Amino acid sequence: MKARLICAATLLALCGLPACAQPRSADFDYWLLSLSWSPQYCANRADDPQCLNRNYGFVVHGLWPQNRRGYPERCDEGGAVSHQMSDRMLPLMPSPSLIRHEWRPHGTCSGIDMETYFLTIEQVRRDR
DSSP states (O other): OOSSOEEEEEOGGGTTSGGGSOOSSOOOSEEEEEEEEHHHHHTTOTTSGGGSSOOOSEEEEEEEEEOSSOOOOOOSOOOOOOHHHHHHHTTTSSOHHHHHHHHTTTGGGSSSOHHHHHHHHHHHHHHO
16 A cells, blocks of 8 residues: 555535635636545654644645646745644644645635635535
């Protein structure tokens, strides 16, 4: 088994969320919610911050705007993720560096602002 298992669920039913409005930054066909199985990832990484004193199962790797072929990436600078937003997302996304990383290449192409992007991740993950 691979060190990290990624389960992807396309979220075609999310058009009621603000993210389905006309994107400002990029056009895309659908959302992809990417989840990772943390116990497998942590099996050989005991010193990784994601693996210290956490009882994670599936964690959010990202919410990605996707096209049938490929995906938009790094549509603009997008600004820095605040510590407050990073702390808020830690129960769902295992590390501040992952949270920052997901905003730059994926969130900036979503057509929504940073707060709405992360609140959408929260809503989708908790509804599943």
